[in-house]
Amino acid sequence: MNHISIRDTDLKLDDCYQFIAAPDAGGIDIFVGTVRNKSLGKTAVKLEFEAYEKMAISEIAKIIEEARSNWDLINVFVAHRTGTVEVMGIAVIIGVSSMHRAAAFEACRFIIDNLKQTVPIWKKEFFDDGAHWVSAHP
Amino acid sequence: MNHISIRDTDLKLDDCYQFIAAPDAGGIDIFVGTVRNKSLGKTAVKLEFEAYEKMAISEIAKIIEEARSNWDLINVFVAHRTGTVEVMGIAVIIGVSSMHRAAAFEACRFIIDNLKQTVPIWKKEFFDDGAHWVSAHP
Amino acid sequence: MVLQILAFGIAKDIFGARQINFVVPSQCTVETMKDLLEERFPALKRLATYAVAINEVYAVPAQYLQEKDEVAIIPPVSGG
């Protein structure tokens, strides 16, 4: 089964684990992306995430389908925050269960790598002295 | 920092996450190994793990040091069960935080792959019709 | 025809709104719409790049727009 959510409230690691755990799973891999305190050598105060929610969900679904065509997966969980996330707060959780741990690792990494490339979600970083949309300018 | 433990009580995903989360972490990867309901085509009832604890801890420490020499890691958490673990129970948790997600994924996989090769821990599988030590015989 | 164009991230800041109404010729491709948008909002040209989505799917430059389409400006994504 797949779970995809875009939400403006705290993401819980345990929600992910409960969803992906399975009696036939041989390996479970979970990626957690958190907000760093530094960016471009400056001290970050917080982030804000904005999403084109319906399209983000359908793009994530496409990535999961591609992962499932490449690896034999049991359950896949993808949750992403919108709104304000403080330093050390969780921005994204990707969880994958598979019969084989290699598949779990590879699919989990594939999903986060692709999510960062194609899913319409934007991050605005706030510093002491201003804010900017990440990657917007060359 | 490193955390290594071998214990006969439930492993908690949140213990791992709390240990490895860090304000400068850009990526956190967690591997969870659970007990499968099938092995060799038979229905597994439970597993028992036995460890040569002092040596297991020092072998895990060596693996972590090797990982740290290969990748730039912040915190590393390795916990392994001994005693009886039921189907879907957690046998092992490996967690790695790093500035860069590629390092977190690669180091986490390196640690579980090596743990399975060199750390003196043994798994006995119990089926309806008997039990055997995994990998003992050719 | 009049397109309703959604904007996200820095495109929302450039447009000054989450959604704008924008007049384009009746036979209008994505490429032409981008040219017209960049005339009205030159700041778009300073972006690293930006894509257009039609009905929640990434569009190609030669694709034709329909008045009822849900059109969205997708600046460089940065989730994760």
Add this chain to the structure above:
Amino acid sequence: MVLQILAFGIAKDIFGARQINFVVPSQCTVETMKDLLEERFPALKRLATYAVAINEVYAVPAQYLQEKDEVAIIPPVSGG
């Protein structure tokens, strides 16, 4: 000399004990000890393989044993 040998996993089942006392010549390598153990416990020869640890470190076959060493039989590991 008398070695105290720890056994784990299937080796514990083969020895019938978690630890045995085992007499070896005073100048005894890991390899010689394994030969002597296999004479007394032929079931060891049916294992896929097994290693010996001395003082919690994997030993090489040519290594000499000391009476005070913590010697352990390490059948194929299967953690994780």
